[in-house]
Amino acid sequence: MVRAGAGERDAAQGTAALLWGLREPPSRGPRPGLTVAGIAGAAVGIADTDGLEALSMQRVAAALGVTKMALYRYMAGKSDLEAVMIELAVGDPPDLAGVRGGWRARLEEFARLLARAWQEHPWLPGATVGDRVMGPRELGWVESAVAALDGTPLDGTERLDAVFVLFGHIRTTQSMSTAGTQPWTGDKRLTPVMHGLLAANGERYPALHQVFAEEGSLAGSADNGREFGLLRLLDGLELLIERRTS
């Protein structure tokens, strides 16, 4: 459970210092053989290959030719490791200033860029949830999306809400189409097991049964509705903005 105690606060401060480069380098002692970025890189490589749940201090240390405990000289624990991994993996935030076509074109471009960035790291959508300290680059992505709404009649709350909803939408559809497959839609569409269950209980789920009978158990788009939902969301935003303008 995520509590908000004093210990959590201190841990967050440490993570923030790590992510934002606020730690002064040591003057005395042996040369560090590793760097935080190097550790993060090795960890990202493991997560990209074998998934986030295959990530352990041991494996990262082994990949770097070092003992597990050596990593604790660079970060306080595994949550810090995940934080620097995210910060490394998200990449540089996009500059949408050159995108022509107003807020809608900017936001659409943003969504596609975000999806593409996350596609290279299938574990990323699942890792960027919950209580977290964001690094400068990840915050840059948020800034980029909020800035895309410059010039619209939306107030601050609405802009943040819109951006948050957009993030959530990309995250959800992305995490489904890569790492885990959604049980009732997705790349493989319906899981064989679920398909059998639905076929055996068709009368109990008439609407679903009809939908899947309609297209030979291949219903649901390949991208888990990412494009569909994105267009609906932007349409809805456009409607609000138009109402607000007139």
Place this chain on the structure above:
Amino acid sequence: MVRAGAGERDAAQGTAALLWGLREPPSRGPRPGLTVAGIAGAAVGIADTDGLEALSMQRVAAALGVTKMALYRYMAGKSDLEAVMIELAVGDPPDLAGVRGGWRARLEEFARLLARAWQEHPWLPGATVGDRVMGPRELGWVESAVAALDGTPLDGTERLDAVFVLFGHIRTTQSMSTAGTQPWTGDKRLTPVMHGLLAANGERYPALHQVFAEEGSLAGSADNGREFGLLRLLDGLELLIERRTS
């Protein structure tokens, strides 16, 4: 990592049998002292109180006054436990046949009911992601949402996409407002740590800085944009349906 091997398939079959009540009761041997439902209930209680990450076989067994290994007589492992927990916690799917006002009113009601059901089990949004075998009740929720779109000119793919996007939206906004707090919005709005970082780097994030300055660092709605996003989504769907109709 989620693989789709033969072992996974068998495991899914076992989970399906567990969830759909397809196991024949044993004839010989001692009376079982527990039930799957009872185990699930104890586990749900623990997760509700201390969160899903505090859940372990040991704790569930202890809550039932039994050894950890006894649970393995009723389910194959922890993933099975989570499956029956979900099936228990989602509750009975709603019947929206009595809702007047067409698809939009039905879907809106559905979204609120889903949010309310998930609110009672903060771990639920985070648990219902990824590759999974759904139980009869959880599938009933999907059926309910798909059926809400009966009568619209949307085809099967679009209906599934719409429902999936809606599920994702509720899940995302819900998981943020309960268990983990979003770092840049949410109930407590900006985390103190993030707030300090943003204040110290305002020139680097002008759009965000302006948004938070606008309302005294209390930007972002209390429900993480759930209502906002829901209305935008429904507006977008309505637009599509209107275009399709005319």
Place this chain on the structure above:
DNA sequence: TCAAAACTGTGTCCAAAGGACACTGTGTAG
């Protein structure tokens, strides 16, 4: 009636996980 078979719950054991802590070696500051 009685033994074999099937089943429940317990106790023991294991590997892997995150992390604490003491220790050895190394480099710089006074």
Place this chain on the structure above:
DNA sequence: CTACACAGTGTCCTTTGGACACAGTTTTGA
């Protein structure tokens, strides 16, 4: 040149999910 600060290693502990053998219990078939 000495003392301190730091890097990396090795050892230890707790908790986790799970395998497996065992003892006790109930039903089935001979």
